Amino acid sequence: MYWLQYWYAFPVAVVTATLAMSSGIGGGLLFAPFFMFVLHLTPEQSMGTSLLTEVFGMGTAFINYYRMRLINFKVGGLLILGSVPGALIGAILINLHLIDALVIKLLFGAVITILAFAIILRKSSEENQGSIQEQTAGLVLGKLSTGKKVRMVLLSFLAGLGVGTLALGSGEINTPQLVNTGFTPKVAIPTSVFVMVVTVITATSVYVLKGQPVLGLALYTCSGVVVGAKLATLLIHKFRDKVLRWWLFGIFLLVGISIFVKIFQS
Structure with a gap:
């Protein structure tokens, strides 16, 4: 019966991964609060299970984006x-x-609420780095100034810190900074997913070594995100950016507010 306890996490994981992988954000943004506040896991169990789940989802998305050469x-x-x-x-x-x-x-509450408004206020750069084939080539890196490279690394460090402490941050920071650098979302999102795969595996190893992921729950979430990641890579070319931003804004704002309500009620 233990393995059937969290069966409902499978459809939640499918929907969450589809939204996350098609927009270049980390699924931990929704998974960790769900584990912590709905399932009442400890912060360490929430982070460990969320990150382990992200490894499977992002790994699947990475393979698909790699095959698409994006x-x-x-x-x-x-x-x-x-x-x-x-x-x-x-x-x-x-x-x-x-x-x-x-x-x-x-x-969690503060970051998610801020991210909700950042999605709406952020504007994509009109400038671009050429065609998709040119943007995926190594030559683009040579076009970036030293100052811009340093800024990208520092912001990515902050993103990694968010992954290790809150199971979020990498995609939420790296995707918009790539778009603002001039990359089309069709390249920015897959490149951000590649970075998230490596970053999340790094953070997950610490939690797994301490036996913190809840395996019964991870069974359903990991299989769910694999399905969601496949759907996301099929839909990436069909999503309208403006509609997707408002949809995510509503989700993140609702989650952020609900977290603060839970805190003040406890």
Whole structure:
């Protein structure tokens, strides 16, 4: 019966992964609050299960995007220089209990609410780095100034820190910064997914070594995100950016507000 306890997490994972992978955000943005506030898991269990789930979802999306030749690996490698150290530091801070659970919940509410409005206020750059074939080539990296490269690495470090501590942050930061650098979303999203795969695996290893993921729950969420990731890669060319932004705005704002309500009720 233990393995049937969380059967309803499968459809939740399918929907969440479809939305996340088609927009370049981390599924942990919705998974971790769901685990923590709905299923009442500990912060460590929530983070561990959420990150393990993301490994399967992002891994599937990465394979599909790779086959579609939509990833710029050199630019992604630059972002990984910042995100991996950030993810390790964040995961260690959580597991050493250097951050209080209430602080994590408050951060969840604040970050998610801010991200909700950032999605609507953010404007895509009119400038671009050429055709999709040119944007996925290594030559694009050479066009970026040193200052812009340093800024991208620093922002990616912050993104990795978010992954390790809150199971979110990498895609939410890296996708918009790639778009604002001049990449079309059709390249920015897959490249961000590549960075998220490496970053999330790094953070997940810390939680798995301590046995924190809830395996009965992960059975359903991991299989669900595999299905969702496949759907997302099929839909990436069909989503209207404006409609998707307003949809995500509503979801994130609702989650953020519900978190604050839960905190003040407790």
